[in-house]
Amino acid sequence: MTSTLTRPDWAGGPVRDGAVPRRRTRILALPEVRWAAIALVLFLAALPLYLVGAPTWLWAPLFAAVYVTGGWEPGWSGLQALKDKTLDVDLLMVVAAAGAAAIGQVLDGALLIVIFATSGALEAIATARTADSVRGLLNLAPAxxxxxxxxxxxxxxxxxxxxxxxxxxxxxxxxxxxxxxxxxxxxxxxxxxxxxxxxxxxxxxxxxxxxxxxxxxxxxxxxxxxxxxxxxxxxxxxxxEEASETKAPTQLFIEKVEQRYSLGMVTATVALFVVPLLFGADVQSTLLRAMTFMIVASPCAVVLATMPPLLSAMANAGRHGVLVKSAVTMEGLGQVDAVALDKTGTLTEGTPRLTTVLPLNASKLSEQELLRLAAAAEHPSEHPLARAVVEAARARDLTIPVALDFDSAPGTGVTASVDGARVAVGSPARLLDGEDNPAAELTVGLEEDGHTAVLVTLDGTPVGVLGVADRLRNEAASSTAALCELTGTSPVLLTGDNARAAERLAAEVGITDVRAGLLPQEKVSAVKELERAGRKVLVVGDGVNDAPALAAAHTGIAMGRAGSDLALETADAVVVRDELATIHTVVRLSRRARRLVVQNLVIAGVFITGLVVWDLAGTLPLPIGVAGHEGSTIVVALNGLRLLADGAWRRARTEGGR
Incomplete structure (x- = not known):
């Protein structure tokens, strides 16, 4: 069951109606979601009636409605595919469900229909959300x-x-x-x-x-x-959009597998029914054997062998603040062997904070007094640097006096009268006018450490320098080390910020490969360079500028608390609570899920192969066939549900190695 992101008519150029607000697609407006929801409700209504042995006329119409509401769309899609001489798993699942109903296994068929309809609904939601977020990006530009x-x-x-x-x-x-x-x-x-x-x-x-x-x-x-x-x-x-389309080869590979499996199963079922009839076999017993084959060869066990571990891992990650958008993503996370990290808002908190207060003559003007004067002058300003200074003064419980005659000069700073003196706060390069004094030396020292330097003057005389920086997350260094251990290589830092600030931060967290001053397309180029080297890249970011790289990567994770809408929608997973340490944990959890998938596929394969061989080589009683089929389904489902436990998350968080 596949879908593609339709390119909106406004995406090809800039002409658009600026009065049209950004709109989100309502989930229930999607037909796939509506039909899947109806099928699920009908199934849940029929199930208890069937299990308690209620009269057939009570539950049979409900199950029939499940087949119609959940199966007509994939069935119609499969019939349409036949026009192109292809046979996909959409039609195969519907035929298998119908075959189950034909020999009285109505519950099996209905369950297949519900599972398939639900997967189609989730895919439709993901496609609609991506289109919404791209539309929202274009609304950034004025009309x-x-x-x-x-x-x-x-x-x-x-x-x-x-x-x-x-x-x-x-x-x-x-x-x-x-x-x-x-x-x-x-x-x-x-x-x-x-x-x-x-x-x-x-x-x-x-x-x-x-x-x-x-x-x-x-x-x-x-x-x-x-x-x-x-x-x-x-x-x-x-x-x-282009990066999303580059995932098509994987989808084409899946469709080829579906095609071969579908053709093989249909051919075998038809042969099992027709060939015995040519030799005079009884129609009813031959049909029963063919339908038994259809049941035991049904991919129910294979589907459940794959999904429970991945869905359990997704649910566990969700409880711990990581929203993984699909089972495909959860599986893909376990394949990554290289990590590219954004700086601002990912390794850092994304908010400038005052880090340093340096008076030129502490005996005449203390740190507290310098900060008090600077905060008073900055108080009327909306500039992020001004907010950082004011917040720092408030955090120290300083009384901020009222500023008069406030003036702001773009690119230079602000000036105001505070306690009868003229206070200026702003760019050292503009306020110093090339003067060689201690303030210039302090400024250079702060900037070399990756801080933004802010000069404070009193009646035209420099009296101190403030240092402002985006603060590193507490867990940044440990998380970077864990990702390095997990993938075997040090993460790459991709940032649009200046090289000096990027290199300083990279040194603090142990990153050696720093690529700074990058525009969005340059981040994509860096990701593609890693992929050409044979790496499966995990990109972690939070901004609109990170969205193309998130889409181009093998897997993209967005930091959720301050992340842009486009980054959150483009990414394959979202760290809702902004805990950087959860990233390496969810990758390890994905690897455990992948190991369980392999175990379950082996179990399912053994059961299906054994039952099919029995049906072909001898006479497999239908009750044993159903029991074996459902038994394998239960075994693999319970095995996959092991990842629901909190202990699975704790082990993934603390275990080392790759």
């Missing part, structure tokens, strides 16, 4: 932009009408309408959606800006350098 004409008059136009060479005006607080380069103005631009950088970036003349990024407090004139359909945001959408 309109202010274009400046030759006479400097302003004109509001749809972003899809912008052309290379146009000049647009971006006012404070607006999203930039196209990829381009700044002609005039200065501002701080929040481009976390593109690069993942936790702090806004100062932009001035000749600096590059991207569509969908958020302008700060300054006004910018931007020359459009890319057609909107070629913007970074649009290319992210394309890459997500």
């Amino acid at each position: 309109t932009a202010t274009r400046l004409n030759e006479d400097d008059t302003e004109e509001s136009v749809a972003t899809g009408q912008l052309q290379v060479g146009d000049t647009i005006l971006v006012r404070p607080g607006e999203r930039i309408g196209a990829d381009g380069r700044v002609l005039e103005g200065a501002s701080d631009v929040d481009q976390a959606t593109i690069t993942g950088e936790p702090l806004p970036v100062a932009k001035g003349e000749q600096d590059e800006v991207f569509a969908g990024t958020l302008n700060g407090t300054g006004s910018l004139r931007v020359a459009v350098e890319r057609d909107p359909s070629e913007s970074v945001i649009a290319r992210i959408v394309t890459m997500v």
